[in-house]
Amino acid sequence: MRTAGQSRLSLASVALGVVLLVAGSYWGLARAPPEIFMGDVQRIMYVHVPTAWNAMLALVFAFVCALMFLFTNDWKWDNRLEAAIEMGVVLSILLCTQGAIWAKPTWGVWWDWDPRLTTTAVQVFAFGGILALRAFAADPMKRAVWSAVACIVAFADVPIVYFSVKWWNSLHQAQSTPDTVSSAFHWPLRINAIGILFLWTGLVALRARLGALRLRGELAPPDGGPPLVTR
Template structure:
């Protein structure tokens, strides 16, 4: 465990506690949805960071395919695992928010469907990695699959603007009360720092595993 990782993780955790306290206790109660809207303060940061994680996987995949440098493979592995954790949290948070507001836990609208495709495709890539013993083949195959799976990510983000969906479109600071923007921003960076902690830790684990495999 590197010292900077611990500090980044602790900073993220501290910000998350403070931001969530602010969102739950200090920020105003939304006029129409009431207190259930406060889940936004974790749901939206989780969503942003999940897309960011899988985009980092894409960067790693392109990096590996172009340079065959192992650091990119560490990045693919650690960001996919972290993205799957936040992506699963995202779906659960969304369902908890959806039931009291929309009236359903789940519906196959473009946003929810594309998020399900995203999580399942990266879960498939993680499964693929565990089936391939040769580290070079594993890196190349999973990098190729990651490039394919990433194509969905812009669609996840933009489909609510392009198509009829139940999920609302992105908010901007203009559509969100100023008192709600602060805890949202704070938690966005909080989750980012926690994600960086997990990606850095996963990176080192992947590096140790690759070193051991290549030494055999």
């Protein structure tokens, strides 16, 4: 009963996220004015920037899950860790794709080995590598410990991604603040950011549930008796 309620809550979160994302995108595409230099191409920012914020949040959550698993040995944190890393990788790949589509008309190239882009590529491969590691490790405990440790190591890149535009001379623009962005652009950015937040939290909860079911199958005794892990 508790599981069914949690699943419904997760689905409601996903649905709310979709509604907000549609509303924010409509505002950004149809109601917000074009930017003075980038024109209509700037409208890509209403999905690119919220994706970037949420990719980082998902990976911060993965880092917290990794620490919690190592401290508590509770399987629910391993399930959440796997879900958050998968979400973080999906959002990071999406972020790079949106960025490339924006870069072509503004920079003239799809990709440049600039510090922000390079560190983001490292982020994709580092966390994608952890998912690959998990796929190869058959023993659930080794898989959980190795991926938690690897996540803590890979997480070192996340603040580097964030500060790369401040630390190095970058083609990518520095972080914007409400003071440096016209108020006409605020709401589509905020609505889409909150929409993606609801979307990924709901999806991570569902993905963690999937991980828990798989783990229960892995840890079940071969004679068909009760599973050793019920979380």
